[in-house]
Amino acid sequence: MSHETSTYPIDPINRVKRLHERAAYDHATVHAILDAAALAHISYVIDGQPYCTPTLFWREGTRLYWHGSSASRMVRHQAGGVPVCVTVSHLDSLVLARCGFNHSVDYRSVMAFGHAELVTDIEEKQRALTMMVDRFYPQRTATLRPTTAQEFKATAVMVMDIERASGKVRSKGLADDPEDQDLPIYAERIPVMTVLGEPEPCPRLSSEVVRPESLQPYQAGRRLDLALAEAHQQSYR
Amino acid sequence: MSHETSTYPIDPINRVKRLHERAAYDHATVHAILDAAALAHISYVIDGQPYCTPTLFWREGTRLYWHGSSASRMVRHQAGGVPVCVTVSHLDSLVLARCGFNHSVDYRSVMAFGHAELVTDIEEKQRALTMMVDRFYPQRTATLRPTTAQEFKATAVMVMDIERASGKVRSKGLADDPEDQDLPIYAERIPVMTVLGEPEPCPRLSSEVVRPESLQPYQAGRRLDLALAEAHQQSYR
Numbered sequence: 001m002s003h004e005t006s007t008y009p010i011d012p013i014n015r016v017k018r019l020h021e022r023a024a025y026d027h028a029t030v031h032a033i034l035d036a037a038a039l040a041h042i043s044y045v046i047d048g049q050p051y052c053t054p055t056l057f058w059r060e061g062t063r064l065y066w067h068g069s070s071a072s073r074m075v076r077h078q079a080g081g082v083p084v085c086v087t088v089s090h091l092d093s094l095v096l097a098r099c100g101f102n103h104s105v106d107y108r109s110v111m112a113f114g115h116a117e118l119v120t121d122i123e124e125k126q127r128a129l130t131m132m133v134d135r136f137y138p139q140r141t142a143t144l145r146p147t148t149a150q151e152f153k154a155t156a157v158m159v160m161d162i163e164r165a166s167g168k169v170r171s172k173g174l175a176d177d178p179e180d181q182d183l184p185i186y187a188e189r190i191p192v193m194t195v196l197g198e199p200e201p202c203p204r205l206s207s208e209v210v211r212p213e214s215l216q217p218y219q220a221g222r223r224l225d226l227a228l229a230e231a232h233q234q235s236y237r
Numbered sequence: 238m239s240h241e242t243s244t245y246p247i248d249p250i251n252r253v254k255r256l257h258e259r260a261a262y263d264h265a266t267v268h269a270i271l272d273a274a275a276l277a278h279i280s281y282v283i284d285g286q287p288y289c290t291p292t293l294f295w296r297e298g299t300r301l302y303w304h305g306s307s308a309s310r311m312v313r314h315q316a317g318g319v320p321v322c323v324t325v326s327h328l329d330s331l332v333l334a335r336c337g338f339n340h341s342v343d344y345r346s347v348m349a350f351g352h353a354e355l356v357t358d359i360e361e362k363q364r365a366l367t368m369m370v371d372r373f374y375p376q377r378t379a380t381l382r383p384t385t386a387q388e389f390k391a392t393a394v395m396v397m398d399i400e401r402a403s404g405k406v407r408s409k410g411l412a413d414d415p416e417d418q419d420l421p422i423y424a425e426r427i428p429v430m431t432v433l434g435e436p437e438p439c440p441r442l443s444s445e446v447v448r449p450e451s452l453q454p455y456q457a458g459r460r461l462d463l464a465l466a467e468a469h470q471q472s473y474r
Contacts, residue, residue, distance in 0.1 A: 013286060018309045038342070039328055043280035043289035049250060052280035052289050054326035054346050072255045089291040091276055091431070094455070099381050100370045101388040105275070109291050133337045144336050145417055151338040174439050180382055181439075184446050190455055191434030194328070202411050202424040209421050218331070218427055 013113055014164035024167040027062070033110045033167050034059045035232040036225035037088045038136065042066060044084045044116070046077055057086065058135040060236065062162045064112060065119075065128055067155055075156040078116035084160060086112045090225055091192050098176045098185040106189075110167045114160040128157045131235065138214045138234040194224045250350055251401035261404040264299070270347045270404050271296045272469040273462035274325045275373065279303060281321045281353070283314055294323065295372040297473065299399045301349060302356075302365055304392055312393040315353035321397060323349045327462055328429050335413045335422040343426075347404045351397040365394045368472065375451045375471040431461040 006027045008014070016023035024030065040057040043050055053074050057066040064086055068075040078084065092106040119125045129152070130141045173189040198220040201211070217227040217234070243264045245251070253260035261267065277294040280287055290311050294303040301323055305312040315321065329343040356362045366389070367378045410426040435457040438448070454467040 018306045038331070039326060039344075041278035041280075041289050041291075041324055041326070043278075043287040043322070045282050045285065045287050048282065049320050049350070050280040050282050050287050050322045052278050052322045052324040052348065054278075054324060054344070056342065069255045083286050085280070085287045085289045087278055087289040087291060089276060089278070091461075093434075094275070094373070096374060096377070096452075099388070100366060100378060100384050101392065103370055105293065107276075107291070111289065113286070129337060133340055136331070137333060140333070141337060143422060145420055145422065147337050151336070155338065173437070176439075181441050182443075183382055184443060185380060185382065186442065186446050186449055186452075187439040188448070189437045191437070192431060192461055193434060194429060194431040197330075197428030197430055200410070200426045200428070202413075202418075204418050205423065206419075206421060209423050211425070212423055215333075215423075224328075224429055 008162065008165040011164065014111065014166045016166050016168055022168045022170055024169065025165065029169070030110050030112070030165045030167045031059060032229070033090070033108045034064070034088055034112070036090065036229045038224070038228055040064070040066065041087045042074070042084055043087070044074065044078055044082055056132070058131065058232070060131065064114075064160045064162060065132065065157060067132055067157045070154055070156040072156070075118070075158065078158055079118035081115045081117055084114065084116045086160065092171065093173065093192050094190040095174055096186070096188050096190070097174060098180040098183050098187050102176055102180075104170065104175070106170050106173060108167070108169045110165060112160070112162045112165040114163040116158045116160050119157040119159050125152075125157050128159070129155065132157070135235045136228070136231055138231055140212070140214060143212065196220055196222050196224055196227060245399065245402040248401065251348065251403045253403050253405055259405045259407050261406065262402065266406070267347050267349070267402045267404045268296060269466070270327070270345045271301070271325055271349070273327065273466045275461070275465055276325075277301070277303065278324045279311070279321055280324070281311070281315055281319055293369070295368065295469070297368065301351075301397045301399060302369065302394060304369055304394050307391055307393040309393070312355070312395065315395055316355035318352045318354055321351065321353045323397065329408065330410060330429050331427040332411055333423075333425050333427070334411060335417040335420050335424050339413055339417075341407065341412070343408050343410060345404070345406045347402060349397070349399045349402040351400040353395045353397050356394040356396050362389075362394050365396070366392065369394070372472045373465070373468055375468055377449070377451060380449065433457055433459050433461055433464060
């Protein structure tokens with residue numbers, strides 16, 4: 001059971017060493033950064049070689065789920081309970097300061113550590129595959145053509161208990177040194193947002209099939225992170 | 238010397254095993270995906286534990302550069318020439334199909350493999366710190382307050398020759414099975430774009446300091462990936 005007043009334990013693996021004033025370990029901060037994202041970068045090690053695979057993921061309590069093809073290298077390797085690091089990041093602005101050193105970006109990121117496990121229990125896997133769709137598009141699975149046995153078999157679901165996690169947030173924008181602030185050098189912050197375009201309905205849709213109410217979080221021009229967070233909240237309330 | 242007709246070598250580490258029709262190994266495809274991004278996810282291994290750190294990076298020929306604090310764990314560890322995987326990804330759309338299995342996203346991603354090295358040569362480091370700004374904002378360094386010796390020392394620059402790389406692109410949007418296409422189920426593609434907001438000039442700027450021409454790639458509403466690609470091209474032509 002996750003309480004949003006809880007905090008992930010801090011130890012040498014997840015302690016943020018540099019700019020630790022930007023660090024957060026509480027569930028509320030870490031989970032908000034995770035739930036605002038669709039893609040995670042999942043890193044794992046095979047024979048000493050690191051791999052980092054971008055993939056869709058989602059959070060349920062203090063567990064993270066992602067999926068892959070049952071035949072993929074990532075899944076075949078991770079099935080054995082290996083250590084992984086799941087990283088999520090949002091780029092929020094470009095910061096152009098008056099010296100090179102103070103150039104920066106605003107961002108939100110999480111590194112979550114744990115051991116990946118293949119979901120083998122049939123019922124748990126069914127529930128996870130439902131949430132893999134419904135976490136993004138609330139209640140959508142019930143409206144879809146059911147998953148075939150072959151599709152079910154071809155999809156692997158991985159799960160990881162978050163053993164350690166750290167969030168890191170920079171949001172202060174321009175931060176020149178006081179003695180630089182009156183130099184006649186152009187400086188600015190450029191906001192960066194990931195947004196949704198105009199939805200493109202399938203051209204083969206018959207006229208009586210309308211866009212479901214449950215896609216309401218996904219409106220053209222809306223920020224993706226806000227839409228994803230809203231959909232997550234709807235699915236897990 | 239990199240020729241855009243060249244191709245990265247393919248071996249068991251970088252060969253794309255799943256959905257290999259989406260794979261590309263040629264410099265032109267791989268470099269275009271890299272140059273359209275500001276953030277990379279860099280994974281490395283310490284004592285068997287994978288770490289994945291998001292950080293600013295850029296490409297020069299077939300080398301990748303990134304920086305960090307000289308005191309950071311990432312830099313202290315990577316200085317030893319360890320294997321790393323540098324992953325870059327762009328999310329281009331959400332794909333809502335008529336069954337769960339065909340739900341997907343359009344994306345562009347690169348996994349680049351090599352060994353990280355700390356840049357220790359003073360001149361190479363000076364040039365790299367210049368390009369770390371100028372690659373994003375062409376010719377900007379010449380307009381800035383010069384870097385101090387202390388700032389120079391506090392910043393570490395890492396470099397990696399790309400030994401192997403693979404790109405992966407999905408851009409086909411909705412791709413339902415033929416037998417599903419007439420089911421009365423709502424299906425759509427939602428484009429996703431990372432865009433620039435209205436630049437926010439420093440409120441302390443005096444009136445004679447105007448936005449430089451060289452920031453022309455960065456206009457409000459523009460796609461970040463296109464702005465970054467244009468700036469890279471200007472800086473390295």
